[in-house]
Amino acid sequence: MTFTQEREAAVDREELRALLEAEGIRRNAYCLDGGLPDNAYCLDRDGADWIAYHWGRGSCSWLRRFRDESPACEYLLGLLREDARAREAPRAR
Numbered sequence: 348m349t350f351t352q353e354r355e356a357a358v359d360r361e362e363l364r365a366l367l368e369a370e371g372i373r374r375n376a377y378c379l380d381g382g383l384p385d386n387a388y389c390l391d392r393d394g395a396d397w398i399a400y401h402w403g404r405g406s407c408s409w410l411r412r413f414r415d416e417s418p419a420c421e422y423l424l425g426l427l428r429e430d431a432r433a434r435e436a437p438r439a440r
Contacts, residue, residue: 357415357416357417358417358420358421358424359416359417359420360379360380360390360416360420362420363379363390363420363423363424364379366424367424367427370428370434371434371435372427372433372434372435373433373434373435375387376388376427376430376432376433377389377390377423377427377433378390379423383402384402385402385403385404386402386403386404387401387402387403388400388401388409388423388426388427388430388433389401389402389423390419390420390423393412395414396412396413396414397412397413397414397415397416397418397419398410398411398412398413398419399411399413399419399420399422399423399426401426409426
């Protein structure tokens with residue numbers, strides 16, 4: 348089941364941003380406004396398409412192109428959930 352199916356609605360960047368924060372994903376692990384931040388998962392526009400990718404050490408990986416924002420957000424969410432390095436370190440009590 349995808350994130351969109353769980354929510355029964357399409358997800359956009361702002362909803363994704365809120366979800367990532369709630370799940371404890373580090374803010375510097377992603378960029379939802381395009382660009383090439385080092386060692387980050389990114390979401391960007393390319394003409395009418397959405398692209399999701401990881402940029403690190405001067406190269407792009409896991410690049411996928413989507414016609415709609417929601418599947419691009421789902422793909423990026425999946426990448427971030429699978430990468431343990433993207434999570435915040437637990438806080439000491």
